Amino acid sequence: MDKEIRADAKLKNLPPEILEDLWRFRNPEEDGEKLTFVAVLAELQTRYGIVSSLASLSEFYSWQRMERRMTEARARAEQARTLLAQDPNATPEAIANVGHMTFTSEMVQDGNVKAFVALEKIRLASRQLDFDHRRLQLLEGKAQRLDALEAKAKEIHQAGGLSAETLEMLEKQLKLL
């Protein structure tokens, strides 16, 4: 036995052209006239021979509004991913993240794709800055050890020779360099 199709599912599964017409009935172009639910029901029956109810139509329009909003959000997320992918410094992880961030922002409130791409670029730059900072610290440490060695060498030169202890210390320091 075939499973009975729910009244609202009947509307959701209509062809895309009819879905677009239904959307336009309630969200007309600039000069268009917005139809009431009763008028939409009548249009459905005369144009496409579909019989529905006010409750089903109301639920369908809530669903359609949400569906369109999510489709737009997904498209913006994809756009953000494409934009960030053009940046040579962008990692696959960062590209995936910007997609998620854009989608989340779109769903939470009306987001701005460019701002998110800019934000992700700042995050990338910040990571590079951290990396440069660590490299600078290493170089500074190396320079300090070299200065200490120079001072020790001068001291030894003035004292007139190398003891076994000093030689060991020098070897250790040179291994660190």
Add this chain to the structure above:
Amino acid sequence: MLPNNCPKMISNPARRKQVRRIVLECLKMASPYALPLETLQEHCSDLLRPPLNFAEWGMTEAFLVKGNFIASIVSDIDPDLKQFAITDLGKTILSTL
């Protein structure tokens, strides 16, 4: 924030099934991305008459997460932002609801 009322609805199997279906439908629309908790609850309330309530949500979330039909995801931007995404199993079960 969901209203904390109507505990009787939980014992209505038709309503319980309807809530599960609506939650999965919303997440399927967002797939492959995740939806923040509050946005998901708002969307579900828009599609349900009467709107979703706190107790119903708690029960539905527990059922869907335990059955691995939806997954809870931690946001990179804000670790406190609770998000949900539909799993492959969730998409399969949705077609049977």
